[in-house]
Amino acid sequence: MKKLARIFIPVLTFALALLSLAGCAERNRADQNADADFSKKGDVLVVYFTWSGHLRSMAHWIADEVGADYARILRKEEYPVSYNETADVAKKEKDENIYPEINLSLSDKEMKRYKTVFVGFPVWWYDVPMPVMTFLKQANLQGKNVYAFFSHEGSSDGAGSLPTLEKLMLAKGAAFDKKTALSVRGSKVKDSETVVREWVKALSK
Numbered sequence: 307m308k309k310l311a312r313i314f315i316p317v318l319t320f321a322l323a324l325l326s327l328a329g330c331a332e333r334n335r336a337d338q339n340a341d342a343d344f345s346k347k348g349d350v351l352v353v354y355f356t357w358s359g360h361l362r363s364m365a366h367w368i369a370d371e372v373g374a375d376y377a378r379i380l381r382k383e384e385y386p387v388s389y390n391e392t393a394d395v396a397k398k399e400k401d402e403n404i405y406p407e408i409n410l411s412l413s414d415k416e417m418k419r420y421k422t423v424f425v426g427f428p429v430w431w432y433d434v435p436m437p438v439m440t441f442l443k444q445a446n447l448q449g450k451n452v453y454a455f456f457s458h459e460g461s462s463d464g465a466g467s468l469p470t471l472e473k474l475m476l477a478k479g480a481a482f483d484k485k486t487a488l489s490v491r492g493s494k495v496k497d498s499e500t501v502v503r504e505w506v507k508a509l510s511k
């Protein structure tokens with residue numbers, strides 16, 4: 307029985323991984339343009355990473371609702387245009403704990419005025435995409451309130467991503483409660499503007 311479990315559990319895990327990833331296989335890589343606005347002069351920053359564009363919509367609704375600055379995290383070396391190739395590169399990064407170089411680096415001085423930081427990402431291989439980890443690792447988040455918003459194609463609870471953030475935020479001295487995170491299925495993002503805006507409003511109550 308134990309032998310069977312040793313064979314079937316990894317096979318089943320792999321099959322489930324393929325299934326959940328297949329859900330977005332028809333999507334295309336979004337443009338690789340930088341997208342940032344640091345002109346709002348408030349104390350809220352929205353940072354996000356996206357491959358096929360969902361998180362860009364969510365980030366913009368949040369930034370607009372709060373009147374916040376925002377910035378897109380881009381990997382310096384672009385991910386492939388092909389979904390499958392991107393999945394392979396992302397898996398290698400995660401498995402080997404590679405922190406890729408990114409376009410966005412905010413100094414302590416630049417981070418100082420923000421009290422609240424929203425972090426948006428697609429769930430990748432049941433976790434936070436490594437370019438987001440690069441940003442979070444280098445940014446000074448001491449004493450800040452951090453809120454996560456993410457989209458997925460099945461990992462509706464964020465899988466390992468929220469525990470990953472919880473651990474990192476604790477180490478960085480930021481306040482983070484995984485229960486406040488916003489989860490939206492990728493295919494529903496286009497109809498989720500109200501949900502996203504209501505989530506932000508509820509956080510500030």
Ligand SMILES: Cc1cc2nc3c(=O)[nH]c(=O)nc-3n(C[C@H](O)[C@H](O)[C@H](O)COP(=O)(O)O)c2cc1C
Binds near residue numbers: 326327
């Ligand atoms: C490399 C890669 C890995 C993914 N891994 C997962 C996963 O583990 N669980 C899941 O539910 N969705 C997974 N997805 C689907 C994305 O999370 C989902 O399509 C998301 O809405 C994409 O957001 P975006 O348009 O901002 O890139 C993955 C997508 C890619 C490209």
